Amino acid sequence: MPDEQYPIIVWFRRDLRLSDHPALFAAAQAAQPIIPVFIRDASVDRLGAAPKWRLGRGLEVFQRSLKSRSSRIVLRSGNxxxxxxxxxxxTGARNVYWTRAYDPEAIERDTRIKIELSRQNLIPKSFDGHLLFEPWTVATRSGQPFRVFTPMWRAVHRREVSEPLPAPSLLPAPQKWPASENLENWKLGHEMVRGGSVVDRHVQPGEAAAQAHLDAFVDRLDLYSARRDQLGEMGTSRLSEYLALGEISPRKVWHRVQNASLVGTLGADVFLRQLAWREFAYQLMFHTPHLLSSNWKSEWTSFPWSTDAGHPVVSAWRRGRTGVPVVDAGLRQMYVTGRMHNRARMIVASYLTKHLMTHWRLGMDWFADCLVDWDPASNAMGWQWVAGSGPDASPFFRIFNPQRQAEKFDPSGSYVQRWVAEGQKNPPETALAYFDAIPLSWGMSPADNYPHPMVNLKEGRLRALDAYQRRETH
Structure with missing residues (x-):
């Protein structure tokens, strides 16, 4: 068989797009048949309910996108x-291409696959595409990984980022397609139960939607600096779920925003810095993978956080029944939309790890179950940053006062009103939707009385500071 007749397998993972996809672009340049593949392996099955459901929705749209190019995606389950x-x-394929991943499980899996396929005289090849900068290309002058964000930002913010690649104009099909499993039969949204239909109202999956969100964000980029922390405003980019599933590439986002910066658009550099925080999280995960599961700073191992996942205060926190309105609003927004405002994430995390003295891992795991924009590196770094146990962390003694945070970032109370129904005579649909999404076993109703705070904010703060000071003296 001539080389041009051997198909190339392109293994899609968290890169569900056609444009700026180096692996797919390379396959298309070879002018050989292309077989797109998605594999439901153990890493997919271990996803939390919301990210697994969102993956299924993304795959639905990606199937249609490929069909419009006279192609398709082959779905298979297993190792x-x-x-x-x-x-x-x-298929007789000789080449297998994929986009690199950087979490320890994926690195181990992909390394083993590359070795085994090479032993069989096949050509496995991995490509960049999930990050702006490969983790091993960013280092201090002494060659060490960055452990603090600002020096890393200074090192990369003027570095050239490759221009995004166009989507292939042609995806040659093989003479015969291999059999594919049915996406519907995978039931990726099964664990969402009744919540899936609620979250679905707030999700627009796919590459075209990602591009539309980017366009809309650039139009309001001038307001980003002033509004990004305002809980009741449409101030953030809302691109995180698209980046998490690779429905848009970080290079495309970077160049679009950087071009806006060149014409004097305010807020562009501020946003690019935020995009670089995602890069920092991946740098940390790659070089210090224990970030995902244990305290990045080992001296925090003995800190007396509670690890009791079934403790009543943890259950109340998960259910948005802490008695602290802005905390409860953030948790309910997440349950209804699959997302949470970034400022609310910090408030919610600080309250759990400090006022409630609960281990950050319990919060991290809840987010991993509930967020459609779940990202392993960003989720772990964010929780450890707030808790004080991570790199370049907010000091533990910086304890957010939720009430003051609400006064500053939700002065009109619109965010709380949007998501907390109890106590409102005519609560909005967004607040009522929470009760349509939660498990019936929680037994909650919008007619319930709003709870009293679980802990006095001042007493909770003092208790956390006392525990911190005791750790410092031992």
Whole structure:
């Protein structure tokens, strides 16, 4: 068989797009048949309810996108190496391409696959595309990974970022398509139960939607600096879920915003700095993978955080029944929309780890179950940053006062009113939707009395500071 007849398998993971996709672009340049593949392996099955559901919605749209190019995606379940080897036998493919991932589990899996396929005289090749800068290309002058964000930002913010690649104009099909499993039969949204239909009202999956969000954000970029922390404003980019699933590339976002900066648009540099925080999280995860599961600073191992996942205060926190309106609003926004305002994430996390003295891992795991924009690196870094145990962290003694945070970032109370129904005579649909999304077993109703605070804010703060001071003296 001539080389041009051997198909190339392009293994899609968290990169559900056609444009600026280096692996797909390289396959298209080879002018050989292309077989797009998605594998439901153990890493997919371990996803939390919301990110797994969102992945399913993304795959639905991506299937249609490929169909519009006279292509399709082959869905298979099982161990990724076994699936790829089987597809190679079925199709005669010699090349397997994919976009690199940087979490320790994926690195171990992909390394093993690359070794095994190479032993079989196949050509496995991984490409960049999920980050602006590969983790091993960013280092201090002494060659060490950055442990503080600002020096890393100074090192990269003027660095050239490659221009985004166009979507291939043609995706040559193989003479015969291998069999595919049915996406509907995967039931990726099963764990969402009744909440899926609620969250679905707030989600627009796919590459075209990602581009539309980027366009709309650039139009209001002048207001980003002033509004990004205002809880009741449409001040953020809302691109996180698209970046998490690779429905848009960070390079495309970077160049679009940087071009706005060149014409004097205010807020552009501020946003690019925020985009670089995502890069910082991946740098940390790659070089210090224990970030995902244990205290990045080992001296925090003995800190007396509670790890009791079933404790009543943890259950109340998860359910948005802490008695602190802005905390409860953030948690309910997440349950209804699959997202939470970034300022609210900090307030919610600080309250759990400091006022409630609960381990950040319990909060991190809840977010991993509820966020459609879940990202392993950003989620772990964000929680450890707030808790004080992570790199370049907010000092533990910086304890957000939720009431003052609300006065500053939700002065009209519109954010709380939007998401907390109890106590309102005519609560808005957004607040009522929470009760349509939650498990019936929670037994909650908008007619319930709003709870009293679980802890006095001043007493909770003093208790956290006392625990911190005791740790410092031992």
């Amino acid at each position: 990724a190496l076994d699936v790829l080897q089987q597809l190679v036998r079925e």
